[in-house]
Amino acid sequence: MTHRESDVCIIGAGISSAMLAEKLLEKKPGLKITIVEAGRRLFDAENRMKYRQRQLAYAENPWKGDYIADMAAEGIISRTMAVGGSAMHWGGACNRFSEEDLRLRSIYGLAVDWPLEWKEFERYTCEAERRLGVGGEPGPFAEDARSEPYPMLPMPLTYNLRRLKEESEKSGIPFWSTPQAKNTRPYDGRPECIRCGTCSICPTGARYSPDFTFKRLLKTNQIRLDDQTLVRKLVLDDGSPKIAAAQAVSLENPQETIEYRAKHFVLAAGYTWTSHLLLLSACTRFPDGLANRSSGLVGRYMTGHNWVTAQMEVPYTIYPGMNETHALLSRQYFRCKPENPYVRHDLRIWESAVGRQPRLRDGSGKLLLGDALMADWKARATSKGTARLRAYYDTHPHRDSRLTLDASAKNRFGDPLPKIQHKLDAAAEARVGATRQHIIQVFEKIAQANQGKLFAIEDGGYQDHPGGGTRMGTKPSESVCDSYGRTHDHSNLFCVGAPTVPTGGCTNGTLTFVALTLRSADHIAETL
């Protein structure tokens, strides 16, 4: 067995890990940090243009080998396990949560409050925007006031989005440019976006991904990064409830086992693998899993948000492909008066090609070839256009919204894999119908403003931007960790990012997960 010693051992190498390591090293230069990641590093940024071409031509995975075949989970929404995690292929949307998300119990009597004050947390959100490099513009609502301007100007609206904004705002709902972690000017050593339209693999690096941070830290020998190394268990110190070591195995050489010893251990392994490792680490003193004695809540309150989407036919031309990953955003329904029925959601509008694509057969089934096909396509595509509408709406998890160990599915080492089954709490479940009805009415209002009509209205099939499993709180009996991610049961074990959120908000979560991590970093640095 190989032994490695460090001040801080971070398990997982996604966006939270990158932000945590970078900030800890700024605050404590010389700190010895080891990062352990099960997936591999995909650091050949110079080949991204080639991978993009293969993706466009053949729908090949542009992040070859970014998963581990026998590390799946029922209910998981991304198979990505690689250095950089899901943020290697994210869209870069950096929407903010709001004060309401942190005070659900106080304002509405729903779910729980987060153990944070918005005013303080908002500053960390600004810091996250600075570190990720977010371009955006402030919205018109006083409640969305910012303590700092966005680091960059917003992504310019295409003709499609400009037109959709003009027409949609006739509904009385304001829209603006969705903030994104994409450079609108050279920033942090990366170039400005040149609108390649394939943000899931940004060929230039204009869209932030954690590999840039890791590469920078590695170049200056500030971290040790052990990829393709699976941590299978955390073990306790003999005489105290502190974590003594993380036991891992090399996936390249399964005969090689490694024991990581550190003063502090940080789980930055996302909403699935954080709870999973804690449950896998059950021992005599903690038979239900580590960090799970005080509350029994590890793997519970798995959260996220639901959504409704629709296509909107408009009586003017939309040109698909101008910048299909950028969208209009509105927070018109981000707040809800306490005396009203509880409905909170965001609103987005994208260009779309649905219903405007070339087709082999017309409505009567007649075959179309050559010029006839082009004429049919032209007639459908240029006389009308399509936009996609979507609203993420706030739902709250039931205690039994769970990640459990699935004894029927094991990896090559015989470890049970996680199984995630989301469940809404009774209040959230009861209001789904009314929420859905409200959202469709809002969509209809927008369609009416556009003199258009809705079609293909659908409900999301999974909880998006998932989190939870080690939720934070003030009481050890009701939460797994405190507001800094320090577990109540183990003074040197922290969880950061998505797993710590008690509720999943009603907009994209990454910025919030990063802001929470940056707040944890301040605290961890103080305790070192």
Next chain:
Amino acid sequence: MPNDPFDRRTLVLGLLGGATALWAADESFPGDQESTLKALAATVLPPSMGAAKTDEWAVKFAVWVRGYTPGAEMEHGYGLTRLEERPPSPAPRYGKQLRELAGKGLIAASPSDRLALAEALLAGVKALPRIPSGENVAADLMSFYFHSAEAADTCYDADIRADACRGFLRVSESPARRKS
């Protein structure tokens, strides 16, 4: 599975031979059916773009087939995720379908007979695949062209250039008319 060493050797050689044939089919596609492929392109792609252009798209399609990588990882997506690999090369099936079209006289056929042959080949196909699926050479050739950025620009008569890295100059304006 044969037990005799000679039989096993025969089997192995046979498998290797088959693999070589498949490889050869991919590498040389469309082989001796280049004229058939061009005739098919002239039939199912917009003839109004001219013979030189339909020929060019036939050649591009052949390059696409030769660049196809069986077993390559496909995107595993987000949300409802699953691991998939690209299926075997479409070249052998395309080759067979092209030879059949050649046997029916596609190259020398009149425009109306060419249309009839293309319609017969596409009889069971309901929709264009999003990317060529390897099932039907006519549908896939059409998909290859009609889902291209160039075809979209033709359709909209606009310089959208969806597959290019284009910057943001005048992005808020209606796209310029397509350059012919």
